[in-house]
Amino acid sequence: MSKNTRVPGYMQSKAARNTRGIIGDREIRFKCSLQNTILDVLRGRPGWQEVPGPNIQQQNSQQNNKPAAGSQTSTQPQDGKGTKTGDGDWDFYWCDREWLHQNYDTMFLHEHQKILHFRNHYELTRKNLMVKNLKRLKKQTEREQGKSEGLSFDFHPTTYELPSEYHIFVEEFKRNPGITWIMKPAAKSQGKGIFLFRRLKDITDWKKGEYQPLTDTTREVPETYVVQRYIENPYLIGGRKFDIRIYVLVVSYNPLKVWLYRDGFARFSNTRFSLDSIEDAYVHLTNVSVQKNAPDYDPEKGCKWSTMRLRQYLTAKHGSEAVKKVFKGIDNIITKGLQSVQKIIINDKHCFEMYGYDILLDSDLKPWLIEINASPSLTASGKEDYELKFGLLNDLLNVLDLENRLTGKEKRIGGWDLLWDDGPVLADDGNMECTTNGTSVTTANSFLGCHNDRKRQLREIYTSAQAIKKT
Numbered sequence: 001m002s003k004n005t006r007v008p009g010y011m012q013s014k015a016a017r018n019t020r021g022i023i024g025d026r027e028i029r030f031k032c033s034l035q036n037t038i039l040d041v042l043r044g045r046p047g048w049q050e051v052p053g054p055n056i057q058q059q060n061s062q063q064n065n066k067p068a069a070g071s072q073t074s075t076q077p078q079d080g081k082g083t084k085t086g087d088g089d090w091d092f093y094w095c096d097r098e099w100l101h102q103n104y105d106t107m108f109l110h111e112h113q114k115i116l117h118f119r120n121h122y123e124l125t126r127k128n129l130m131v132k133n134l135k136r137l138k139k140q141t142e143r144e145q146g147k148s149e150g151l152s153f154d155f156h157p158t159t160y161e162l163p164s165e166y167h168i169f170v171e172e173f174k175r176n177p178g179i180t181w182i183m184k185p186a187a188k189s190q191g192k193g194i195f196l197f198r199r200l201k202d203i204t205d206w207k208k209g210e211y212q213p214l215t216d217t218t219r220e221v222p223e224t225y226v227v228q229r230y231i232e233n234p235y236l237i238g239g240r241k242f243d244i245r246i247y248v249l250v251v252s253y254n255p256l257k258v259w260l261y262r263d264g265f266a267r268f269s270n271t272r273f274s275l276d277s278i279e280d281a282y283v284h285l286t287n288v289s290v291q292k293n294a295p296d297y298d299p300e301k302g303c304k305w306s307t308m309r310l311r312q313y314l315t316a317k318h319g320s321e322a323v324k325k326v327f328k329g330i331d332n333i334i335t336k337g338l339q340s341v342q343k344i345i346i347n348d349k350h351c352f353e354m355y356g357y358d359i360l361l362d363s364d365l366k367p368w369l370i371e372i373n374a375s376p377s378l379t380a381s382g383k384e385d386y387e388l389k390f391g392l393l394n395d396l397l398n399v400l401d402l403e404n405r406l407t408g409k410e411k412r413i414g415g416w417d418l419l420w421d422d423g424p425v426l427a428d429d430g431n432m433e434c435t436t437n438g439t440s441v442t443t444a445n446s447f448l449g450c451h452n453d454r455k456r457q458l459r460e461i462y463t464s465a466q467a468i469k470k471t
């Protein structure tokens with residue numbers, strides 16, 4: 001795709017064409033570790049310039065000659081504007097997690113620089129740590145606000161970390177005979193290493209391979225897994241299981257500031273759901289990376305619905321009140337998840353994170369948190385998926401607003417709605433909801449699965465921000 005054809009619709013408007021990405025007296029320079037939609041978006045952004053960087057391997061080998069932690073001299077730019085050397089030659093960096101881990105502690109960041117990922121994002125995105133942090137906040141909430149408040153944390157299936165909690169797990173296992181459990185490597189993704197089981201002896205092979213007393217000190221520490229209660233009654237559409245991918249943007253942890261993207265998708269399994277075949281990944285794992293290898297997978301049809309289509313389907317079937325409750329539950333999951341690590345994440349005004357939340361609905365329409373990804377896939381599986389991801393990422397850049405074109409007071413920017421700003425954000429008056437007793441209540445500024453007229457909205461906010469800035 002050429003640079004020109006990458007420019008999305010709203011940017012082709014006259015107003016946008018005239019707007020250059022400029023910091024002070026120069027253009028915005030970006031670096032990008034990925035070769036997918038994000039690179040297209042960055043290259044298509046008016047006035048943004050790509051900084052050709054060394055590839056990851058070179059970066060890694062350079063790492064070996066890196067100065068000691070704490071020393072910033074060699075990475076400091078020479079002209080005070082971030083133009084010459086090392087980490088200073090970019091304004092915006094969509095880096096991968098490894099790069100950040102290797103470089104963050106020795107990096108000097110200038111006032112205007114923005115980089116993807118917080119230093120210890122894994123506190124939320126590693127499966128075992130996510131659950132640990134949620135359990136801790138739940139306990140604290142129960143202590144401070146009472147048991148009933150703790151109930152608002154009951155959205156993740158019962159989970160234990162293995163091998164450390166093996167014995168507690170066995171007790172729980174024995175208390176619930178016959179139910180299905182799912183084993184997942186704590187730090188892997190894309191369904192790798194996952195399996196389901198019902199009998200303890202089904203995990204003896206795993207135990208043999210991974211969970212052995214470390215008598216031999218030269219052996220590696222066994223890989224951490226989580227064992228989790230399997231949701232045996234997922235909500236099915238056309239007999240198939242699905243989970244929902246939701247995009248959440250955190251621009252600050254202190255104070256916590258969170259944006260929620262309206263669009264997302266439901267990822268369906270390719271094969272009808274049944275509890276008879278627990279060894280069949282195509283039935284039980286909804287990851288696209290798994291499903292696309294199914295023998296009867298049709299790449300044209302794919303296995304995705306937009307969140308809007310899902311919301312409409314659920315509304316037609318169960319009515320809008322029931323569906324509002326589902327989506328309110330999802331908002332609760334999003335914010336509780338982030339609050340559980342708010343005090344732990346190393347906050348840095350240069351960092352931001354775009355999370356991919358995976359939520360599963362059960363047959364009672366209860367939303368369950370399955371996991372949170374720090375690097376949700378940005379590779380498009382088709383045209384519609386490309387458009388979704390292109391808009392999502394472009395609007396993410398609009399929220400970060402390196403061009404300084406907005407006022408900073410916006411509650412909606414394109415497809416992103418401000419969900420939390422050091423407290424819940426309420427929708428504008430126009431979105432007040434009427435209760436049955438005639439009083440009105442303001443609703444959360446949350447529009448997941450609602451119409452995403454982002455181009456029109458962007459035109460409006462840019463025009464009004466321009467007018468405000470002139471006065």
Ligand code: ADP
Nearest residue numbers: 157188189190191192229230231285286287371
């Ligand atoms: P990964 O990081 O490898 O994608 P996930 O935790 O997201 O691992 O699990 C992969 C898939 O397995 C999910 O998308 C979901 O379809 C299914 N799954 C995971 N945990 C559960 C669970 N507790 N109950 C039901 N299905 C689950």
